[in-house]
Amino acid sequence: MSLKQLKVNKSFGGLQKVYSHDSSVLGCTMKFAVYLPPNADSAKLPVIYWLSGLTCTEENFMIKAGAQQYASRHSIILVMPDTSPRGCKIPGEDDSYDFGTGAGFYVDATEEPWKANYNMYSYITEELPALINAEFPADAQRQSIMGHSMGGHGALICYLKNPGKYRSVSAFSPICNPTQCPWGKKAFKGYLGPDEESWKEYDATCLVAKYDGPPTDILIDQGTDDEFLKDQLFPDNLVQACKEAQVPIVLKKRAGYDHSYFYIATFIGEHIEHHAKHLVE
Numbered sequence: 001m002s003l004k005q006l007k008v009n010k011s012f013g014g015l016q017k018v019y020s021h022d023s024s025v026l027g028c029t030m031k032f033a034v035y036l037p038p039n040a041d042s043a044k045l046p047v048i049y050w051l052s053g054l055t056c057t058e059e060n061f062m063i064k065a066g067a068q069q070y071a072s073r074h075s076i077i078l079v080m081p082d083t084s085p086r087g088c089k090i091p092g093e094d095d096s097y098d099f100g101t102g103a104g105f106y107v108d109a110t111e112e113p114w115k116a117n118y119n120m121y122s123y124i125t126e127e128l129p130a131l132i133n134a135e136f137p138a139d140a141q142r143q144s145i146m147g148h149s150m151g152g153h154g155a156l157i158c159y160l161k162n163p164g165k166y167r168s169v170s171a172f173s174p175i176c177n178p179t180q181c182p183w184g185k186k187a188f189k190g191y192l193g194p195d196e197e198s199w200k201e202y203d204a205t206c207l208v209a210k211y212d213g214p215p216t217d218i219l220i221d222q223g224t225d226d227e228f229l230k231d232q233l234f235p236d237n238l239v240q241a242c243k244e245a246q247v248p249i250v251l252k253k254r255a256g257y258d259h260s261y262f263y264i265a266t267f268i269g270e271h272i273e274h275h276a277k278h279l280v281e
């Protein structure tokens with residue numbers, strides 16, 4: 001799979017690395033970051049996948065969240081992929097911050113000219129884990145997923161569409177009901193076409209009604225001063241849908257916090273602890 005190490009830095013006794021590889025489902029070269037805790041050469045370890053938001057690369061969470069100290073403490077591998085294919089030379093791919101490059105929305109596109117490359121759902125749930133499990137000391141039976149904003153939406157749909165595949169899910173300020181907000185409508189129309197029924201397959205608030213997996217608490221974190229809360233995120237819609245479907249969910253509201261990585265860094269330790277409860281036996 002042409003895995004190439006680009007960077008390595010020692011961090012909290014472990015190694016923070018960046019790799020590139022050729023992705024067959026995305027048809028381009030992709031980068032991802034991986035944090036290997038101190039004991040990564042002596043045992044198969046659990047993994048948490050982190051999905052970033054709009055405009056991010058594999059770098060934002062790696063350098064801003066301060067997650068390595070908690071992953072080191074709990075002996076968990078962190079995997080931090082990029083947020084879209086890059087450099088595919090699709091007309092318009094770099095025209096806006098919320099569609100195309102940096103905005104893959106974790107769907108498998110069905111529309112031209114995106115469908116040959118914009119298959120982030122398959123990349124995150126299939127191709128990347130296969131690579132991680134083959135090349136790193138990862139325990140394929142112990143994986144969880146979390147993310148932020150567009151990546152929080154990604155984490156929720158990957159969890160809900162694959163009962164049992166991920167032991168736990170959490171999200172910071174996720175786009176909870178993308179079929180109803182401007183970011184989601186733009187992305188889904190572009191990647192999935194005009195049939196709004198097909199969009200529901202990638203909307204957490206719509207998917208909970210069908211969820212029949214383990215009844216693990218979904219953990220949602222939301223700052224009350226988030227600049228995108230009112231128009232884009234709609235956490236209360238997801239909570240209501242979970243209540244109706246009897247899917248357990250915990251929504252933590254954080255007074256005064258915004259949408260930034262300063263907020264994520266404040267609470268990432270709690271999220272990794274939440275996942276550790278499900279991953280570390």
Ligand SMILES: N[C@@H](CCC(=O)N[C@@H](CSC=O)C(=O)NCC(=O)O)C(=O)O
Pocket residue numbers: 052053054055056060064097148149150151259260261
């Ligand atoms: N175009 C805006 C919005 C960009 C932005 O805020 N991106 C967030 C994620 S938003 C939802 O997915 C982000 O994580 N940015 C990277 C960072 O390091 O903060 C703008 O540019 O302001």
